[in-house]
Amino acid sequence: MIIKSTFIDTPVYGEIRIRENEYVVVENGIITGIYGSIPPEYANENIIDRTGMIIIPAFNDIHVHAPQFYNRGNGYDLQLLDWLNNYTFPIEEKFADAQFAQKAYRDFVNGLILSGTMRAAIFATVHMDATKILMELIEKSGIKACVGKVNMDRNSPEGLCEDTDKSIDETIELIKWAEGLKNVEYILTPRFVPSVSEKLMIRLGDLAQKYHLCVQSHVSENKDEVELVRRLHPKAESYTRVYDEYGLLRKGRTILAHGIYLTDDEKKIIRDKEIYIAHCPDSNVNLSSGIMRLSHYKELGIKCPLASDVAGGNTLAMNKNAVYAVQISKVNSFINKTDKTIGLSEALYLATKESGQFFGNVGSFDENCEFDALVIDVDSLQPDNADAYKKLQLFMYDGDYRYIITRYCSGKEVILL
Amino acid sequence: MIIKSTFIDTPVYGEIRIRENEYVVVENGIITGIYGSIPPEYANENIIDRTGMIIIPAFNDIHVHAPQFYNRGNGYDLQLLDWLNNYTFPIEEKFADAQFAQKAYRDFVNGLILSGTMRAAIFATVHMDATKILMELIEKSGIKACVGKVNMDRNSPEGLCEDTDKSIDETIELIKWAEGLKNVEYILTPRFVPSVSEKLMIRLGDLAQKYHLCVQSHVSENKDEVELVRRLHPKAESYTRVYDEYGLLRKGRTILAHGIYLTDDEKKIIRDKEIYIAHCPDSNVNLSSGIMRLSHYKELGIKCPLASDVAGGNTLAMNKNAVYAVQISKVNSFINKTDKTIGLSEALYLATKESGQFFGNVGSFDENCEFDALVIDVDSLQPDNADAYKKLQLFMYDGDYRYIITRYCSGKEVILL
Numbered sequence: 001m002i003i004k005s006t007f008i009d010t011p012v013y014g015e016i017r018i019r020e021n022e023y024v025v026v027e028n029g030i031i032t033g034i035y036g037s038i039p040p041e042y043a044n045e046n047i048i049d050r051t052g053m054i055i056i057p058a059f060n061d062i063h064v065h066a067p068q069f070y071n072r073g074n075g076y077d078l079q080l081l082d083w084l085n086n087y088t089f090p091i092e093e094k095f096a097d098a099q100f101a102q103k104a105y106r107d108f109v110n111g112l113i114l115s116g117t118m119r120a121a122i123f124a125t126v127h128m129d130a131t132k133i134l135m136e137l138i139e140k141s142g143i144k145a146c147v148g149k150v151n152m153d154r155n156s157p158e159g160l161c162e163d164t165d166k167s168i169d170e171t172i173e174l175i176k177w178a179e180g181l182k183n184v185e186y187i188l189t190p191r192f193v194p195s196v197s198e199k200l201m202i203r204l205g206d207l208a209q210k211y212h213l214c215v216q217s218h219v220s221e222n223k224d225e226v227e228l229v230r231r232l233h234p235k236a237e238s239y240t241r242v243y244d245e246y247g248l249l250r251k252g253r254t255i256l257a258h259g260i261y262l263t264d265d266e267k268k269i270i271r272d273k274e275i276y277i278a279h280c281p282d283s284n285v286n287l288s289s290g291i292m293r294l295s296h297y298k299e300l301g302i303k304c305p306l307a308s309d310v311a312g313g314n315t316l317a318m319n320k321n322a323v324y325a326v327q328i329s330k331v332n333s334f335i336n337k338t339d340k341t342i343g344l345s346e347a348l349y350l351a352t353k354e355s356g357q358f359f360g361n362v363g364s365f366d367e368n369c370e371f372d373a374l375v376i377d378v379d380s381l382q383p384d385n386a387d388a389y390k391k392l393q394l395f396m397y398d399g400d401y402r403y404i405i406t407r408y409c410s411g412k413e414v415i416l417l
Numbered sequence: 418m419i420i421k422s423t424f425i426d427t428p429v430y431g432e433i434r435i436r437e438n439e440y441v442v443v444e445n446g447i448i449t450g451i452y453g454s455i456p457p458e459y460a461n462e463n464i465i466d467r468t469g470m471i472i473i474p475a476f477n478d479i480h481v482h483a484p485q486f487y488n489r490g491n492g493y494d495l496q497l498l499d500w501l502n503n504y505t506f507p508i509e510e511k512f513a514d515a516q517f518a519q520k521a522y523r524d525f526v527n528g529l530i531l532s533g534t535m536r537a538a539i540f541a542t543v544h545m546d547a548t549k550i551l552m553e554l555i556e557k558s559g560i561k562a563c564v565g566k567v568n569m570d571r572n573s574p575e576g577l578c579e580d581t582d583k584s585i586d587e588t589i590e591l592i593k594w595a596e597g598l599k600n601v602e603y604i605l606t607p608r609f610v611p612s613v614s615e616k617l618m619i620r621l622g623d624l625a626q627k628y629h630l631c632v633q634s635h636v637s638e639n640k641d642e643v644e645l646v647r648r649l650h651p652k653a654e655s656y657t658r659v660y661d662e663y664g665l666l667r668k669g670r671t672i673l674a675h676g677i678y679l680t681d682d683e684k685k686i687i688r689d690k691e692i693y694i695a696h697c698p699d700s701n702v703n704l705s706s707g708i709m710r711l712s713h714y715k716e717l718g719i720k721c722p723l724a725s726d727v728a729g730g731n732t733l734a735m736n737k738n739a740v741y742a743v744q745i746s747k748v749n750s751f752i753n754k755t756d757k758t759i760g761l762s763e764a765l766y767l768a769t770k771e772s773g774q775f776f777g778n779v780g781s782f783d784e785n786c787e788f789d790a791l792v793i794d795v796d797s798l799q800p801d802n803a804d805a806y807k808k809l810q811l812f813m814y815d816g817d818y819r820y821i822i823t824r825y826c827s828g829k830e831v832i833l834l
Contacts, residue, residue: 070800073814074807076743077760094800104800285744288758291751314740314814323731326493327702331748334708341705343494383487383511383521390491397490397731400817 001026001411002042005050005375006388007034009057009364010349013298018388019365021051026371029411034365050375050405054391056348057363058118058372058407059318060355063216063257063278063307065123066134066147067092067101069108071311076286080222080312083287085157088311092125092150093159101130109137110416114401115316116374118409119359121146121216121255121278123189126160128170132177135184142414144359146214148189149174151204154197164200168207175211185214192218193229193242205247214253214358217243219277220266221258222289240266249273255358257309258283259297260290271301276358279304279350281328282321283312291332294325295340305355306347319396322347344396375406418443418828419459422467422792423805424451426474426781427766430715435805436782438468443788446828451782467792467822471808473765474780475535475789475824476735477772480633480674480695480724482540483551483564484509484518486525488728493703497639497729500704502574505728509542509567510576518547526554527833531818532733533791535826536776538563538633538672538695540606543577545587549594552601559831561776563631565606566591568621571614581617585624592628602631609635610646610659622664631670631775634660636694637683638675639706657683666690672775674726675700676714677707688718693775696721696767698745699738700729708749711742712757722772723764736813739764761813792823 006020025033025042033039038047068088075087095101112120122145124131131149138145149171153162171188178186188204190196196204208215220226220239229239236242240262243249252274259277262270270277279292289312297304306325308316315321322344329342356363362370378391378399386394395403407414420443424436442450442459450456455464485505492504512518529537539562541548548566555562566588570579588605595603605621607613613621625632637643637656646656653659657679660666669691676694679687687694696709706729714721723742725733732738739761746759773780779787795808795816803811812820824831 070798070803070811073810073812076814100800107798282744285747288747288750291748327699328748330702330705331708331745333705335752381487381524383517386487393490394487395490397493 001048002038002045003048003050003055005053005055007055007365008388008392010345010353011364011366013349014346016345016348016389020388023047024365024371026411029370031365031367031369031371033367052379053375053377053405054388055373055375056392057352057356057365058374058409059116059351060305060359060363061112061117061120061308061316061318062255062276062305062355062358063280064120064310064316066105066108067095067125068311069111070104072314074311078287079224080287080289081224081228089157089160093157095125095127095130096159098129098133101127101133105130105134105137106417109141109143111316112143113141113407113414113416115318116401116404116407117143117316117318118372118407118414119144119355119362121187121358122148123216124149126150126152126162126167128174131174135178135181137417139181139183141417142183142412143409144183146185146187146216148187148216150189150191151200152191152195153200154195156195164197167200168203171207175207175213187214187216190217190248193239194225194232201246201248208247208250215248215250216255217248217257219243219256219259220261222287223261226261238263238266240269244269249275257307258289258292260284260292267297267300267302274303276303276305278307278309279325280307280309280313281324282314283309285328286314287312291328291335293332293336293339294329295342296336303354304350305358306350317400318351319399322351323397325350344393348396371408371411373408374404376403377405378403418465419455419462420465420467420472422470422472424472424782425805425809427762427770428781428783430766431763433762433765433806437805440464441782441788443828446787448782448784448786448788450784469796470792470794470822471805472790472792473809474769474773474782475791475826476533476768477722477776477780478529478534478537478725478733478735479672479693479722479772479775480697481537481727481733483522483525484512484542485728486528487521489731491728495704496641497704497706498641498645506574506577510574512542512544512547513576515546515550518544518550522547522551522554523834526558526560528733529560530558530824530831530833532735533818533821533824534560534733534735535789535824535831536561536772536779538604538775539565540633541566543567543569543579543584545591548591552595552598554834556598556600558834559600559829560826561600563602563604563633565604565633567606567608568617569608569612570617571612573612581614584617585620588624592624592630604631604633607634607665610656611642611649618663618665625664625667632665632667633672634665634674636660636673636676637678639704640678643678655680655683657686661686666692674724675706675709677701677709684714684717684719691720693720693722695724695726696742697724697726697730698741699731700726702745703731704729708745708752710749710753710756711746712759713753720771721767722775723767734817735768736816739768740814742767761810765813788825788828790825791821793820794822795820
């Protein structure tokens with residue numbers, strides 16, 4: 001495939017690269033070359049001409065709860081622990097019903113596709129069968145994802161609280177089942193420290209090692225939650241250290257969402273172990289959790305890819321979540337006056353390249369990268385002859401799925417289920 | 418017209434009213450009754466049945482710059498005064514060209530309609546002819562608006578800086594011209610103190626009195642701007658008092674946008690004169706202006722209707738601006754810890770009823786109110802049998818124009834130009 005357009009990406013944090021009217025050559029999903037004019041060996045090939053449009057890397061969503069899709073906007077008068085009990089757990093219980101799961105997960109996957117999210121790290125629920133349904137839908141759709149059945153066996157409502165052995169057995173069944181899939185990778189998904197017993201944590205740590213798995217969970221989202229972890233694990237040095245004790249901080253392979261209230265020791269271990277802190281600015285405001293000091297973390301060398309965190313966050317649209325990141329960095333600078341703000345280039349990087357490293361060689365238009373891309377046409381939103389960067393700004397700040405003309409994941413066009 | 422549906426509105430600040438499966442009767446644009454069952458005298462009338470959908474009051478946008486519509490998302494790395502010089506003034510200069518104005522203003526008015534905004538207080542540019550074009554488009558569209566040509570005769574770029582006499586002459590011509598329109602009311606629009614000479618301010622004050630006009634301007638948006646006003650008017654007690662000196666604070670008839678850095682004296686005069694402080698939370702973050710203490714102002718009795726402030730704000734969508742107001746009130750409570758946060762009920766009130774008082778008897782579904790309404794169908798976004806409040810939350814937080822099935826302004830259906 002050869003595609004001609006204006007390519008905008010962020011190969012380096014803080015830098016926007018705009019290549020106008022260039023040609024990208026893709027073979028077997030991989031970019032094999034980017035050219036200012038068409039090389040002679042491709043002279044007779046069919047060229048997909050998207051002149052006047054812009055092409056950006058597809059979005060990645062590094063932390064999202066599929067079963068909470070219908071709950072967007074619900075219950076934001078509450079804070080985390082009450083919100084989980086009153087809104088989140090009740091809807092998750094419904095995924096015992098396969099028919100409900102089939103409809104809800106199909107709507108969710110279509111929501112990702114519409115938004116231009118081609119890769120995601122996804123929490124399902126505790127239910128094995130519903131998790132298989134989600135995996136099948138993703139497999140069929142052509143987007144790629146790490147999906148995990150949630151593990152939780154303490155401090156949980158009856159309908160979701162698992163028997164520890166059964167939780168492990170079903171996890172193993174899903175790990176093996178996912179090995180047959182092309183687009184889905186299994187990711188271990190202990191919900192968060194408060195709802196996972198030590199016994200379960202030990203066994204999940206063993207599975208992580210045995211099957212070479214990625215891990216996703218939550219950390220330090222809310223002050224009451226941090227305090228609860230302190231009461232549950234009085235001997236642990238910190239919330240993050242609890243995961244580490246059980247072998248769940250896997251170098252460059254673990255995602256912890258939020259990380260608002262990290263101690264210096266936690267920041268250090270997270271940086272050293274190359275843990276991904278999923279930055280969820282929208283969710284952190286909706287649930288009054290607090291503000292993560294993004295630029296401070298980035299300066300320390302911590303990876304902070306962006307995430308929607310639906311349904312703490314209210315939208316899957318990663319362009320909007322990128323804008324929230326910019327806005328919250330400005331608000332943070334009102335409070336922490338020496339912290340830097342970020343702009344659109346940093347936010348686009350965090351929504352594409354930063355998380356792209358987790359998923360593979362993804363997130364920018366460089367040779368040997370997988371071609372994950374969105375073709376964007378904002379002409380009807382613009383005055384005539386707007387430049388490419390203006391088009392990008394308008395799409396990110398006030399654009400939506402209507403303006404995403406084509407979505408590619410690993411070189412293949414993705415359409416709605 | 419008789420319409421059956423579930424009506425959601427906020428007749429009082431902080432209270433949501435949900436009336437399920439009721440009948441609203443509208444005659445000549447005015448609500449004449451709301452009934453739980455259809456009264457016998459209407460038994461043979463045709464009923465518009467919107468069962469399963471929700472109907473909310475249409476949005477009002479109390480502060481928006483029509484010529485900046487194409488600039489959404491542009492230049493938010495800058496703060497107010499630099500942003501005006503680098504982005505705002507250059508696009509406003511283009512409205513000397515009637516053809517450009519015709520296209521841009523048509524796109525803008527369609528943007529309002531799509532978003533469900535049926536009333537707005539609008540800044541045009543200094544250009545008389547372009548302002549007439551905008552007024553004609555609104556007149557034709559069926560939405561209602563207060564529109565003003567901007568007055569500015571100092572500290573302005575050459576292409577926009579007016580001759581004082583010409584500024585007044587053209588304003589008078591527009592005032593008279595607007596008298597022939599049904600849907601448009603002329604509103605005096607001195608840009609802001611820094612760009613309006615004392616001579617011009619005096620003459621605008623005279624016009625306000627002579628023609629019984631409303632007034633719109635800006636106040637205390639940005640610390641550098643406040644300091645500039647202090648230097649320009651060293652004898653004035655405050656920024657707000659400058660407007661008062663020239664008769665531009667008209668009781669219940671003046672809108673001042675932003676008002677972030679008001680002194681106690683300013684808050685008092687604004688409350689006493691029933692001035693509307695247009696609350697622009699999105700814009701105030703985009704331009705790093707600061708955070709307006711909404712709940713503090715509301716407790717003082719100040720009117721704070723919501724506004725998009727496009728293009729300081731990045732979207733005309735008032736559902737999103739309402740969400741921003743909720744979110745920014747939460748962030749404000751991180752800083753001003755005793756300030757209350759607001760929820761969706763308060764935000765909906767500020768986007769409908771608070772501003773509805775400025776435009777007339779508008780903004781709730783009560784007898785004698787004009788029927789401005791949006792019929793909303795979020796069924797495809799929802800699980801089955803979601804309740805009405807869930808539907809409202811989902812629409813406000815992640816809905817868009819697609820889900821607004823019908824728009825009514827003063828009882829008449831409004832469609833795109």
